[in-house]
Amino acid sequence: MIELLFLVVFAICFILLLRKYVPIWQIIIAEFYFVTFLLFLLFSGEEHPYYEAIDPAGLESYEFIASKHRLIYIIFFVLYHISLLLLWFRKSALPPLILALGLCVLYIGLFFNGILILQLLGSQEGNEILVCFPTFSLLVGLSIIIRTLYDLPKNLSFSPSKHQWLNELNKKLSTKSALFCSSVIAILPVFVLVTLVLMLFGDDYDAVSKALTETTTWGFSQHDHPPHLPHQGHYLCTVAACGSPQLVKPLRWGIRGKQRIIVNRQLQIANAFEELIADLSPTLHRFIRKNYDRYGYDLSKKIKSRWASNLTYILMKPLEWGFLLCLYTFCLRPEEKIRRQYSLQLTINN
Structure with missing residues (x-):
């Protein structure tokens, strides 16, 4: 409850700050985005791993992302929203390299949103309301990508850096076509790099798939759960x-x-x-x-x-x-x- 209260206060302050920089219709979208995220957190309920017996009448449910493997999802969730904010506010002021990386992270974020939607739609517990947030997040990310690519000039300008290699790299990425191609090509290297870093901290190389399959009652689940704890009796x-x-x-x-x-x-x-x-x-x-x-x-x-x-x-x-x-x-x-x-x-x- 304290975390939700902090989130509400942060969102209110953020939306008030937006009023100085963006049109009112974008503020409405930001407010709706926050509401869907809040509902996502509220309806997730008290989550348990697939091997625990639960009492559904007590608002308990099974986790749709296995807690043991969810770190990579959290990392890309944070990177995705940082990229959203950067490309929303400062796309014209960003150097080509940062723009390409931001677009690359958004592509990966669309993938994560897509598989999460499929995981939630396959629920056996009737929790379809959870799909609202990843669906809206996917649409917002897609619109930011389209708007960014559409609004970019054919040749991007950038401030010279003291590092010559960085100037050369930005110069090669300064055209719209080069920027788009490089952002797509970078998907696999960025994903592999993040995975390798997380493996140093004990994560599995296939954590993305295990996070979905080592669950129960969801779309990609491959485990059966123990019998539910009856609300009025158990043996x-x-x-x-x-x-x-x-x-x-x-x-x-x-x-x-x-x-x-x-x-x-x-x-x-x-x-x-x-x-x-x-x-x-x-x-x-x-x-x-x-x-x-x-x-x-x-x-x-x-x-x-x-x-x-x-x-x-x-x-x-x-x-x-x-x-x-x-x-x-x-x-x-x-x-x-x-x-x-x-x-x-x-x-x-x-």
Whole structure:
């Protein structure tokens, strides 16, 4: 909330400053741009990585750009808006080299806006309002590029520098055609240069794609999310299935209470044991179920992170072995009973 308040104050001061330099219609565009960005931040909600269980009723959602790989997006977001401001206010006063680099960054920014739009349009959660900001940002960037190229004279003038190589470079870029061609050619070198610099700080070379694919419920997502935390109830075994895949070993999707859940063997064994108790002693089963419902949900609310889920899985291992021993002792086909858990809608749901 403090960050949003700071952003509002900054935007108001910036727009008041614009009144001295730009026409009123451009101020209206700047105000609308800020409003769409503010809505983008507000409707992003409380974002979580794809491997965490969330409660959608609590305004939680999954991140559309993986936090582990979003640095390159932040860098180009900042560079894109610096270029927008430079070409908006001072395009005629900029030397050819800066103009070419500014246009190059805008081209890259259009690409990032485009893939972000596709990522958001593929949402399974109905968050289409988030598309407004990158779409408007793309249109503004495109209009700045067109206006800059259209308004430039055939030959650009520039102030001589004390560095001869810089003067020669600006001279070669001083025609409109040379400026446009060089700005397009520079796209790959600039992108590679930024990527290499970020790799020195631990970023991956393919962070641009991983930031989109290592998500869930969005356009380019390649991961399934754990079962949502029901707003009125949740169970310990299901939360345990939200841990690290290498540890909890998820097997497949299953059905519980008309909802899809991720099923692992520990969850199957626990539910098969409960089914065995219900068959042998309905009275004992009702007692166990009553107390499990009473304390299980309160306990599960404390198990929201991956490490807590992993710990729960490990702590339940001795119980799992005990359940398995009982199943092999009292069932004719224990593995068949275990295998069919959550494959269909059952009357007993863990």
